[in-house]
């Protein structure tokens with residue numbers, strides 16, 4: 001099996017969920033959060049294809065919003081099948097997220113200009129490599145890095161997040177996996193790591209050998225615990241991740257006969 005942040009994180013959330021998803025390979029339902037995340041990535045990728053370095057902030061925001069609407073409309077039929085009551089709410093929220101990213105990018109560009117670069121060069125210096133895939137057969141590990149920024153010989157790996165909270169600790173492992181994969185491929189660690197939360201801005205993650213060692217340890221632990229293909233070796237973790245106010249785990253019905261059984265098991269802990 002090739003592991004990833006997603007599979008390791010799934011195991012940590014609930015071993016039984018890992019079993020259904022990665023051993024039985026039962027499909028997972030698409031969600032608005034997952035689909036919206038893909039749209040946001042697409043918008044940024046297209047922004048770098050379409051933006052002009054001479055645009056002012058308003059023009060860049062206008063472009064960002066137009067790209068978002070185009071990507072959204074292209075996926076509209078698919079989004080409508082998700083059963084989300086108020087899709088417009090998510091679209092409006094996404095517009096604000098795009099604005100935030102554009103403002104961040106524009107300010108970064110301005111800093112380059114203030115440092116003496118002409119606008120076209122400033123833009124090129126900030127152009128990232130997007131969606132870069134890495135895989136290590138030796139480690140049985142893969143990952144897709146959202147954005148790799150290289151400037152003045154410094155490399156930064158970045159993951160984009162649409163989540164409500166800017167919980168950096170939750171994603172430290174993910175940046176660590178990317179750093180490790182980058183090192184396997186290029187022979188050195190990236191200099192920096194970051195999470196770009198569309199709702200909160202950019203947050204740094206320290207990339208060092210300690211992080212990479214933590215990742216290796218965590219990966220080995222999960223590999224060891226996921227050798228079995230017997231369902232009972234993957235205990236259920238009955239928490240509010242099974243069911244919440246607006247939804248439930250994709251495998252809720254595989255785990256519980258009904259809500260009462262779930263409540264009972266949750267109470268027992």
Ligand code: SF4
Pocket residue numbers: 014015016017020236237238239241242249250251252253255
């Ligand atoms: S419903 Fe709960 S116990 Fe079952 S797989 Fe999902 S998270 Fe795990």
